[in-house]
Amino acid sequence: MRLTNLTSESQNPVLSGALPKAMDALEDQERLDGLAGAVRKAVRAIPLGRKRDVLRGLWLGHPLHPVLVQVPIGAWTCAGILDLFPGESRAARRLVAVGLAAAGPAALAGWVDWAEQRPRQARVGLVHAAANLVAVTVYAGSLAARIKGRPMLGRALGFGGMTVATVGGVLGGHLAYRQGAGVNHAEAVSVLVEPGWHRIGVPEDFPFGEPVRRMADEVAVVVVRADDGRFYALADRCSHMDGPLHEGKVLEGCLECPWHGSAFRLSDGVNVQGPATAPQPTFDCRISPDGQVEIRLEQT
């Protein structure tokens, strides 16, 4: 009986997984790479300075883009609901305008995140952005029609814009939840390392000022012996996108990731420079009575 149900489900275009397969096919579209490269170069060239880290969400602890998109999506959704009722055209028009005004900052934050993504993520992100650009254009047409006193056309374009924005939202969901763009890649460290002290060598194994990779259970750890002899240890895989921190540089009390330049303070793992929005897990360090370097997950 159960097998019969599964067979009939496999013929249903939604339950058969056709949508995830289409998304996977989009990830494979290498023909998008040329365009992605040109756009990436342009986004990185925008002179944002420290505002780039603000847009990334460094101050928030996770990407800012999904927070900012709440405004246009919420305003447009409310406009769509009001469009279903008579006498609400003025409020709906205002909400469409609010959504359009809020779309710019949300898009800028998204592009800044996108510029550091892997090729497969960047392909999906490019189509996600294109869908949202179409949605904004259609909503701009909707607003123009409402202002010119053509409410029916304004409503029709509004529902069209909502449909396209939903496609953009589905692509954004795939990017975040399936492809892991913007997530904290060091989150699992605290559950993968057994409590207690782990021996990782003797002090002479660690040259002053040079990051050295060691293992604590299943977790790679980067250890730095500072010039004053103190030991510091952080999870080795960068919270941004798994970059190998032991291949990075020690600069002014921080360890800089070799992949996209995030900088983590050695003393507490705080991400003082993006694109990483999450800090790096840290370990307590000590020299045991018999002269071994030992580390354990930092006690909170």
Ligand code: FES
């Ligand atoms: S992997 Fe991107 S900054 Fe480390």
